[in-house]
Amino acid sequence: EVQLVESGGGLVQPGGSLRLSCAASGFSVSSNEMNWIRQAPGKGLEWISFISSTGTTIYLADSVKGRFTISRDNAQNSVYLQMNSLRADDTAVYYCARSPARVGTRGWFDPWGQGALVTVSS
Amino acid sequence: QSVLTQPPSVSGAPGQRVTISCSGSSSNIGAGYDVHWYQHLPGTAPKLLIYNNINRPSGVPDRFSGSNSGTSASLAIAGLQAEDEGDYHCQSYDSSLTLAVFGGGTKLTVL
Numbered sequence: 404e405v406q407l408v409e410s411g412g413g414l415v416q417p418g419g420s421l422r423l424s425c426a427a428s429g430f431s432v433s434s435n436e437m438n439w440i441r442q443a444p445g446k447g448l449e450w451i452s453f454i455s456s457t458g459t460t461i462y463l464a465d466s467v468k469g470r471f472t473i474s475r476d477n478a479q480n481s482v483y484l485q486m487n488s489l490r491a492d493d494t495a496v497y498y499c500a501r502s503p504a505r506v507g508t509r510g511w512f513d514p515w516g517q518g519a520l521v522t523v524s525s
Numbered sequence: 526q527s528v529l530t531q532p533p534s535v536s537g538a539p540g541q542r543v544t545i546s547c548s549g550s551s552s553n554i555g556a557g558y559d560v561h562w563y564q565h566l567p568g569t570a571p572k573l574l575i576y577n578n579i580n581r582p583s584g585v586p587d588r589f590s591g592s593n594s595g596t597s598a599s600l601a602i603a604g605l606q607a608e609d610e611g612d613y614h615c616q617s618y619d620s621s622l623t624l625a626v627f628g629g630g631t632k633l634t635v636l
Contacts, residue, residue, distance in 0.1 A: 407570075438625075447527040447629035448563075448571075448614055464624060498571065508625040509618040511561035513573040513582065 405429035405514055407499050412519030415489055423484040423519050425499030433477035436502035438512060439484045441495040449495075452484060453508050462508065467493075489523045496520050528553065529615055531628035537605045538636045545631045547598040547615035553626055555596035558618040562591055562600045565630075566611035574613070575600060602633070610635045 411423040425437070439452040452473040453462040461473055472485040482499055496518040504510030530548040537543040547560060554560055562575040573582050575591035578598065588603045598617075602609055615628040 447531075448616070448627040450625040450627070462624065500571075504576075509558060511559075511573055511576040511616070512563075512571075512625075513576070515563075515571040517570045 405501075407501070407514055407516035409497065409499055409516040409519035412497065412521045414522045414524065416525050417490060417523055419489050419523070420485070420487045421489065421521060423486070423497055423499075423521070425482040425484075425516055427480050427482070427501075430501070431477070432475055432480050432482055436505055436507065437473075437475065437482045438500050438502060438508065439473060439482075439497060440500055440512065440515075441497045442518075443492070443495040446495075450508060453502070454482065455507075456505070460507075486521070489521075491523050494521060494523050527629040528619055528622065528626035529617060529628035531613075531615060531631045533629070534632045534634065536634040536636055537602075539605050539607065541605050542601060542603045543605060543633065545600045545602075545613050545615075545633070547600070547617075547628050549596050549598070549617060549626075551596060552621040553596075553617045553619040554593060554598055556620055558620070560591065560593050560598040561616045562589075563614045563616065564609075564611060565614065566608075571614070605635050607635050609633060 406428045451464045454473045470488045498518045500512035500515040559577045563571045564574045565571040590601045614630045619626045
């Protein structure tokens, strides 16, 4: 079964850091394009980051550029989101998702993980 | 403020048909970029419902159908069932923003 499981969410103070992990099963992240998407409370979904199958192409939304980093570990079959300088408006459920069409962020996302809640508050 | 506009809520009785609209602009849906739909039921991961405007992944019932015209797209759900209750999101690509964009989501209530 193709599946994604996020971990690493939690409560962090403003200005702090957190690293989210996304473990894949049923497929190899090394041959797939992967993304992070978030949903703040009461808001719609927001795509925030993409990494290509080779890892050589990375996109970040302006809202997180300079603060967040996406990476992958093929040996662990996982994708990561390093989040620094966190702000209150980063509070959200963070989902990882695969881009099976391999057309970057122009295609659909499938599957999605169940999400990791990140709360930024003092 | 989401780039794509969806109604906040829709409702219908069991067995009825409902449609959820997704309004965009000339830089996304109107530019010919495909629209995809997701179902997000309480306590579960978002699930792909429709991809490339009209296609259903394996396992998605044919009660769900997608269409688009001009700068808008629609998701139709026929024969409403209680288990359809949840949130529905549309997604496309915006050439001005050069990123994937979503609607604000629509909460479906089965009366």
